[in-house]
Amino acid sequence: MADIPDKKNIRRVFRNVQKHLLIERLIRYFSTNKTDLRKKALHDVDLTACKSILELGCAFGSFTEALKDRLHPAAKITGLDIVPEYKLFFLESCRRAGYQGTFLSSGINYIRKYPPGYFDLVICSFALYFFAGMITEISRVLKQNGIFITITHHQSNMRELIAITKTILQRHALLENDDPLPIETIISQFSAENGGELLSQRFGRVLAIDFRNSLIFKPEEINFFAEYLYFKSPFFLLGTATSMRSIMDELLNELKNNARRNEFIAMNKDDRIFICSKPLPPKEQP
Secondary structure: OOOOOOHHHHHHHHOOHHHHHHHHHHHHHHEOOOOOHHHHHHOOOOOOOOOEEEEEOOOOOHHHHOOOOOOOOOOEEEEEOOOHHHHHHHHHHHHHHOOEEEEEOOOHHHHHHOOOOOEEEEEEEOOHHHOHHHHHHHHHHEEEEEEEEEEEEOOOOOHHHHHHHHHHHHHOOOOOOOOOOHHHHHHHOOOOOOHHHHHHOOEEEEEEEEEOOEEEEOHHHHHHHHHHHHHHHHHHHOOOOOOHHHHHHHHHHHHHHHHHHHOOEEEEOOEEEEEEEEEOOOOOOO
16 A cells, blocks of 8 residues: 655656645645745855855745845745646746756756755755755765755644544455555655754754644635645545545545544644755765
């Protein structure tokens, strides 16, 4: 069951850019923590000298847009993703941020084409778990005084939804008791819990900042949560050998019943920010 979506499936999920934008707005609206997570990540970091910036897994450029008024006026931002449909949206985010932008849909491996010490700043939000094996490359392309800022989930993220999904799948004999869902396997590649250790292998200084949050939905608001659920369903149900629609319907009914019993449902949305500096030379280990 715990198949991990490949590039083809990831593209299929995220190529609907308008839906992805809607999901981001819904998360912000129903969050108990109204602080802008990406602005919080940038708050105490001096980036005024940064001219060359790379955003990995850039999508439509939410992290890039948060850089407005924080970089050198001549800064240039490159967005790297595997979904070509993001291009116009990312370039528009660069324009709103006030910087020149370039978008590449060549995928993460394109980073290997850059020479050592090329970027002043690399940023990545909610994507590094797809390519955690590239941390060495990220360190390599940063200047000696360069900074890497990344945001990821706690492994408790969406634990309530994960628990209900597992119960339903086990009820239908579609999941063994100890098997993880695809979303759990993905997040475990780079999470709040193991991210610091992974980053410390390639950076001399790693600062971690927790961002505590929950999503709260009243019974009459469950249909909004359904939008999120349908969008992310491949990360929860990939490999299910039955109709995804029937499983989704059962899952939504379970959520609605829980919301009626408790007058709301709460979903954990805890994240962690990592701010990394002092990239280590290729052969140097801490």
